[in-house]
Amino acid sequence: MLDQATICAIATSPGMGAIATIRLSGEKAIEITEQVFHSPVKNKILASQKANTLHVGTLREGAEIIDEVVVSLFRAPNSFTGEDVVEIGCHGSVYIQQRILQVLISHGARMARPGEFTQRAFLNGKMDLSQAEAVADLIASTNRTSQKVAINQMRGGFSAEISKLRHQLLHFIALVELELDFSEEDVEFADRSQLKQLVDQIASVVLKLKNSYQLGNVIKNGIPVAIVGETNVGKSTLLNALLNEERAIVSDIHGTTRDVIEDVVNIHGTAFRFFDTAGIRETSDTIENLGIERTYSKLEQASVILLVVDTTNPLLLVSERIEKIRERLTDQHLIITANKVDTGNSETIEGLKHLHLKKQEKLVFLSAKNKENLDELITKMQHVVSLDNIGEEDTIVTNARHFDALTRAYEAIERVQSGMEQHISGDFLAQDIRECLYFLGEITGEISNDEVLGHIFKHFCIGK
Numbered sequence: 001m002l003d004q005a006t007i008c009a010i011a012t013s014p015g016m017g018a019i020a021t022i023r024l025s026g027e028k029a030i031e032i033t034e035q036v037f038h039s040p041v042k043n044k045i046l047a048s049q050k051a052n053t054l055h056v057g058t059l060r061e062g063a064e065i066i067d068e069v070v071v072s073l074f075r076a077p078n079s080f081t082g083e084d085v086v087e088i089g090c091h092g093s094v095y096i097q098q099r100i101l102q103v104l105i106s107h108g109a110r111m112a113r114p115g116e117f118t119q120r121a122f123l124n125g126k127m128d129l130s131q132a133e134a135v136a137d138l139i140a141s142t143n144r145t146s147q148k149v150a151i152n153q154m155r156g157g158f159s160a161e162i163s164k165l166r167h168q169l170l171h172f173i174a175l176v177e178l179e180l181d182f183s184e185e186d187v188e189f190a191d192r193s194q195l196k197q198l199v200d201q202i203a204s205v206v207l208k209l210k211n212s213y214q215l216g217n218v219i220k221n222g223i224p225v226a227i228v229g230e231t232n233v234g235k236s237t238l239l240n241a242l243l244n245e246e247r248a249i250v251s252d253i254h255g256t257t258r259d260v261i262e263d264v265v266n267i268h269g270t271a272f273r274f275f276d277t278a279g280i281r282e283t284s285d286t287i288e289n290l291g292i293e294r295t296y297s298k299l300e301q302a303s304v305i306l307l308v309v310d311t312t313n314p315l316l317l318v319s320e321r322i323e324k325i326r327e328r329l330t331d332q333h334l335i336i337t338a339n340k341v342d343t344g345n346s347e348t349i350e351g352l353k354h355l356h357l358k359k360q361e362k363l364v365f366l367s368a369k370n371k372e373n374l375d376e377l378i379t380k381m382q383h384v385v386s387l388d389n390i391g392e393e394d395t396i397v398t399n400a401r402h403f404d405a406l407t408r409a410y411e412a413i414e415r416v417q418s419g420m421e422q423h424i425s426g427d428f429l430a431q432d433i434r435e436c437l438y439f440l441g442e443i444t445g446e447i448s449n450d451e452v453l454g455h456i457f458k459h460f461c462i463g464k
């Protein structure tokens with residue numbers, strides 16, 4: 001339900017910058033501003049100004065001037081929210097911004113809830129729900145890839161795909177219903193092989209979208225990289241070097257790291273989520289063993305494994321460690337990171353150079369302590385999981401809610417597919433198709449309720 005109140009909020013980051021923007025939206029946006037704004041132009045009335053115009057003047061409380069401001073006018077339905085919108089550009093002082101908010105509220109506006117401007121844009125049909133959600137993703141984007149995916153979704157890329165699917169599903173229902181109409185005359189009107197082709201095509205698109213979430217999750221949360229190896233090989237030193245920060249404790253004591261240490265860093269536009277882990281060794285220490293168990297579980301969860309080996313150790317030992325980890329991997333990429341080349345054993349280094357690498361494997365020699373050759377490691381990590389080839393047109397699902405809906409839509413489609421194999425009658429097929437439509441409608445917000453909407457918009461920032 002859309003309430004009629006005129007809402008206001010600071011749209012810019014509080015306490016930062018020379019200029020701040022306060023935004024009002026609603027029927028009384030212009031009227032309320034009128035009462036506190038004074039133009040130096042004689043007899044200028046905001047109410048009679050054209051849409052999309054700017055006006056310089058003073059913002060006052062009674063006779064007192066609070067600030068010199070620029071006011072921008074947008075008129076319904078041509079605004080971000082679809083309502084009358086006024087933006088007040090004032091000076092960046094937190095005190096001034098608060099005073100202006102107070103004076104607007106005392107003239108009848110109320111504070112906007114988090115995400116309420118975007119929620120109104122959705123309720124007024126300016127955008128669908130997945131586009132509104134992309135606004136939040138865009139604000140939170142930290143690199144080129146997450147920005148690209150969010151802007152594509154905000155501009156309706158995902159919505160267009162869903163809408164295409166909806167049309168195909170409706171076409172399917174129409175064909176099936178045609179068949180039903182003629183069934184008494186025993187005519188098989190809808191060519192079932194054509195129907196089958198249509199449903200298979202829909203299923204493959206839904207599956208593609210659903211599966212893109214694996215990549216979408218990586219884009220949103222960073223590529224998971226586990227740093228593993230024996231104790232004291234320099235895993236924590238490597239983490240610190242990659243983060244450029246003394247994040248983990250480094251010492252020459254074996255078993256220094258006990259728990260998983262996690263941090264995200266943006267390297268040349270790609271977010272990596274690193275996990276420094278407890279060194280693997282035989283030990284009777286209970287806590288350390290719990291830590292080692294966590295190391296193994298991170299090994300499973302990561303897409304890239306940095307296996308750190310210590311080149312000051314004998315070749316045989318190092319080779320044995322590599323083999324042990326290889327045995328445990330499924331489809332993760334392995335980068336064997338031969339550390340401590342500054343004091344390394346030359347026989348070990350030579351031997352490693354001749355190590356036979358499998359398809360998903362790479363080898364890099366470096367010194368974590370001296371930050372020597374880190375660039376080569378970074379380059380190799382980027383090659384391993386290249387996100388650069390995400391095209392402008394590719395739709396990538398990054399939102400758990402969408403993934404959930406797609407999963408259920410796909411289940412419904414699978415029921416249609418198996419129903420067709422069993423020559424089930426058209427009205428049962430149509431029922432599952434309608435269910436599929438329902439779940440797709442949840443993504444765009446055609447199907448929604450206050451609870452779902454409340455949950456989505458409360459995670460937005462205030463002023464958005």
Ligand SMILES: Nc1nc2c(c(=O)[nH]1)N(C=O)[C@@H](CNc1ccc(C(=O)N[C@@H](CCC(=O)O)C(=O)O)cc1)CN2
Nearest residue numbers: 011021023052072074077078079080081082087126135
């Ligand atoms: N000052 C300001 N900057 C901003 C926003 C804003 O609301 N105000 N935005 C807020 O997110 C973003 C830009 N998005 C916007 C999207 C639509 C409209 C808008 O007024 N659309 C109307 C009118 C279009 C027209 O005049 O051609 C419309 O769609 O009908 C404004 C901003 C980022 N920068």
Ligand SMILES: Nc1nc2c(ncn2[C@@H]2O[C@H](COP(=O)(O)OP(=O)(O)OP(=O)(O)O)[C@@H](O)[C@H]2O)c(=O)[nH]1
Nearest residue numbers: 231232233234235236237251255256257279368369
């Ligand atoms: N010479 C040299 N020493 C290094 C290098 N990298 C790490 N070290 C040293 O190796 C020792 C162990 O380093 P850590 O980073 O704590 O090793 P770890 O693998 O995290 O150890 P655990 O957490 O105990 O498993 C420290 O004394 C580091 O200074 C390197 O590239 N060269």
Ligand SMILES: [K+]
Nearest residue numbers: 232251253256
């Ligand atoms: K250590």
Ligand SMILES: [Mg+2]
Nearest residue numbers: 235236256257
């Ligand atoms: Mg450590």
